[in-house]
Amino acid sequence: MYHSVGDCSDDPYRITVTPERLERQLAWLRRRGLRGVSVADLLAARARGESRRLVGLTFDDGYTDFVTEALPLLRRWDCGATLFVLPGRLGGDNAWDPLGPRKPLLTADGIRHAAAEGVEIGSHGLTHVDLTRADQPTLEAEVAESRARLAELTGTRPDGFCYPYGTVDARAVRAVRKAGYAYACAIDPGALTGPHALPRLHIGQNDTAWRLHLKHRLHRWRRRPVKGL
Known part of the structure; x- marks a missing residue:
């Protein structure tokens, strides 16, 4: 799970990695015979029994730096990814974050450009609302x-x-399933499991090679198998 790729000198939420760090992390994957792909491609490969050397890469929020910084690196290392965007905030910024710098979000043209480059486009809701606290009309609209x-x-x-x-x-899981999504990503879904409650591993600026190895091992140890996949 990634978010922004750029200057991380002012990053209170630890959502940013520099382009240099992202490239080292992608190189780390490739040196081990692994390749980053979209979540849709990962799930399809898993259904065929061919997912062993694949890693799903996700980028949340749809920052403009995905196109300017992350996408060229993904192409350089022959990796795919899923970009989760907010169609209710096109061309806006991360107004939901009270601390830290304002980060611009992709416009409609930017999202179409990413899609044309083979990036899977997914929804992050309309406006970045905590769905567990939303009333039913808001929940349904966001999803x-x-x-x-x-x-x-x-x-x-x-x-x-x-x-x-x-x-x-x-x-929230019921609303997402009802809306027709094939899968949904969380961070730590707790007791929830299945294709609409997929756990992810946060990757940040401090994740050097040994930290990536440790996170990978701990993630496999902590997570229960996802039922229904």
Whole structure:
């Protein structure tokens, strides 16, 4: 799980990695015979029994630096990724973060450019609302309307959803499933499991080679198998 790629000198939420760090991390994967792919490609490969050397890479929020900084590095290292965007904040910024710098978000053209480059586009909701605290109309709008807007924007209905803040409960899972998403990503879904409650591993600026190795080992030890996959 990545977010922004750029200057991380002012990064109170630890959501940013520098382009240099991202490149080292991608190189670390490739040296081990691994390749980053979108979550949709990872799940499809898993269904065929061919996912052993693949790693799903996700980028949350849809910052403009995904296109300017991350995408060239993904191409250089022959990796794919899923970009979770906010169609209700096109061309805006990360107003939901009270601390830290304002980071610009992709416009509609930027999202279409990423999609044309082979990046999977998924929904991160409309406006980055904690769905576990949202009332039912807001929950349904954030989930279903965001899918409809992205379908109109890209010409393809997104298969993937990413819970804002990584928080998820059974009600949010039901709404995402009802809206037609094939899968959804959280961070630590607790007792929830299945394709609509996929756990992810946060990767940050401090993750050097040995930390990546340790995180990988601990992640495999801590997570229960995802039922239904």
